[in-house]
Amino acid sequence: MRVIIVDDDPLVSMSLKIILETDKVGDPIVVEATGTSGREGVELYKKLKPDVLLMDIRMEDMNGLEAGEKIIREDPDAKILLLTTFLDDEYINRALKLGVKGYVLKQDCKGLPATVRAIFDGQTVFGGKIVEKLPDIMNRKEKFDYEAHGITEKEKQMIELVADGLSNKEIAEKMFLSEGTVRNMMSSVLDKLDLRDRTQLACFYYQEIRP
Amino acid sequence: MRVIIVDDDPLVSMSLKIILETDKVGDPIVVEATGTSGREGVELYKKLKPDVLLMDIRMEDMNGLEAGEKIIREDPDAKILLLTTFLDDEYINRALKLGVKGYVLKQDCKGLPATVRAIFDGQTVFGGKIVEKLPDIMNRKEKFDYEAHGITEKEKQMIELVADGLSNKEIAEKMFLSEGTVRNMMSSVLDKLDLRDRTQLACFYYQEIRP
DNA sequence: GGGAAGAAATGACATTTGTCATATGAAATC
DNA sequence: GATTTCATATGACAAATGTCATTTCTTCCC
Numbered sequence: 001m002r003v004i005i006v007d008d009d010p011l012v013s014m015s016l017k018i019i020l021e022t023d024k025v026g027d028p029i030v031v032e033a034t035g036t037s038g039r040e041g042v043e044l045y046k047k048l049k050p051d052v053l054l055m056d057i058r059m060e061d062m063n064g065l066e067a068g069e070k071i072i073r074e075d076p077d078a079k080i081l082l083l084t085t086f087l088d089d090e091y092i093n094r095a096l097k098l099g100v101k102g103y104v105l106k107q108d109c110k111g112l113p114a115t116v117r118a119i120f121d122g123q124t125v126f127g128g129k130i131v132e133k134l135p136d137i138m139n140r141k142e143k144f145d146y147e148a149h150g151i152t153e154k155e156k157q158m159i160e161l162v163a164d165g166l167s168n169k170e171i172a173e174k175m176f177l178s179e180g181t182v183r184n185m186m187s188s189v190l191d192k193l194d195l196r197d198r199t200q201l202a203c204f205y206y207q208e209i210r211p
Numbered sequence: 212m213r214v215i216i217v218d219d220d221p222l223v224s225m226s227l228k229i230i231l232e233t234d235k236v237g238d239p240i241v242v243e244a245t246g247t248s249g250r251e252g253v254e255l256y257k258k259l260k261p262d263v264l265l266m267d268i269r270m271e272d273m274n275g276l277e278a279g280e281k282i283i284r285e286d287p288d289a290k291i292l293l294l295t296t297f298l299d300d301e302y303i304n305r306a307l308k309l310g311v312k313g314y315v316l317k318q319d320c321k322g323l324p325a326t327v328r329a330i331f332d333g334q335t336v337f338g339g340k341i342v343e344k345l346p347d348i349m350n351r352k353e354k355f356d357y358e359a360h361g362i363t364e365k366e367k368q369m370i371e372l373v374a375d376g377l378s379n380k381e382i383a384e385k386m387f388l389s390e391g392t393v394r395n396m397m398s399s400v401l402d403k404l405d406l407r408d409r410t411q412l413a414c415f416y417y418q419e420i421r422p
Numbered sequence: 423g424g425g426a427a428g429a430a431a432t433g434a435c436a437t438t439t440g441t442c443a444t445a446t447g448a449a450a451t452c
Numbered sequence: 453g454a455t456t457t458c459a460t461a462t463g464a465c466a467a468a469t470g471t472c473a474t475t476t477c478t479t480c481c482c
């Protein structure tokens with residue numbers, strides 16, 4: 001199996017090369033080249049068409065994601081394994097959309113040879129911590145800023161009850177307030193959010209607050 | 212590394228065992244036991260606490276997902292690799308939520324040892340085809356069956372307008388009906404869905420129809 | 423102490439909403 | 453042609469909703 005390693009830091013490239021090449025199994029892993037920038041990664045990939053491309057994300061010149069995008073655009077079956085130091089939602093998200101075959105933290109890459117082989121075999125590999133984040137990343141959305149709209153804690157609670165379909169009377173009971181007070185609070189909330197009635201508030205809740 | 216294999220078909224278990232054990236690298240893979248049902252898988256896991264548990268999904272007695280659930284509930288760090296013949300969205304979804312560490316098609320598991328080693332190392336592995344489906348699976352929406360609730364096309368349209376926050380009068384204009392008719396339709400819809408008012412209908416829409 | 427500010431409540435009011443009984447007309451069925 | 457069916461419409465009604473002015477009470481600050 002032929003691989004290429006691209007990392008800003010030549011020391012890292014060298015370490016990875018050693019780790020991979022000393023893993024003796026039937027099919028040895030051969031590091032055919034190493035690069036130190038995304039631009040170089042793209043060129044090397046075009047020239048050598050390796051089985052797997054290991055690439056850092058944060059690099060000068062051109063980062064791993066941009067490089068990966070260029071490569072995959074030309075060769076949609078390219079097998080790219082991104083190595084990264086941190087676990088940035090935005091990166092993971094973009095990497096996923098890109099169609100990268102692996103996204104692993106440098107910290108826990110002791111088993112790197114196995115990871116590379118699994119990718120070579122057509123699997124896709126994510127570092128443990130990353131998978132936990134997947135669901136969040138998929139349905140990501142900035143959380144709604146009640147503060148910015150001047151919504152108080154009680155009002156926020158009331159909004160949630162409305163979004164559960166409760167009537168004013170029911171809300172009043174739940175919150176130990178009089179129905180009249182709930183009405184007033186409702187009026188205030190609608191005014192703050194520039195809405196007309198409770199139904200619009202419920203819609204707003206599901207569309208903006210908890211999409 | 213110690214693993215357990217659970218598969219309905221003893222022939223498969225045996226093949227997998229051979230594949231794994233003949234993979235000679237520094238740390239040999241030892242298949243400590245094989246089972247043929249989910250129930251057995253749970254027992255074996257409790258008793259032997261293997262590093263990785265390979266398990267089929269479709270099995271008699273107790274399927275791989277249920278078994279996986281039981282195991283992970285007791286040991287959240289359990290490393291379970293699900294092997295499957297088909298690529299069923301619903302299974303993948305449940306498996307993901309469960310916290311399984313791998314989901315690979317039996318077809319393309321030539322590199323199984325590498326996969327198992329990657330999982331042992333803390334990574335998570337998905338078969339190639341599966342990743343392509345991830346985005347869909349994550350925000351998958353089981354479509355709501357208007358038909359089954361006896362909701363007509365016009366009523367459906369009205370529901371969507373309510374979920375946009377329109378008043379009866381506005382809905383009437385949009386649909387070229389009288390406001391009274393809209394009220395009647397509303398009444399009918401609320402009755403069919405067993406709801407009380409338009410706000411509950413909006414909530415229902417976002418929770419059940421287009422979650 | 424004397425405000426000032428804010429949360430909670432009340433009452434009055436217009437509007438919206440949901441329900442129901444009933445009417446109309448057109449299409450389908452017999 | 454008569455009947456049924458269905459979508460649409462109307463009017464009447466009670467309940468829920470949203471708005472507003474006002475009051476009460478507490479807390480906080482000078």
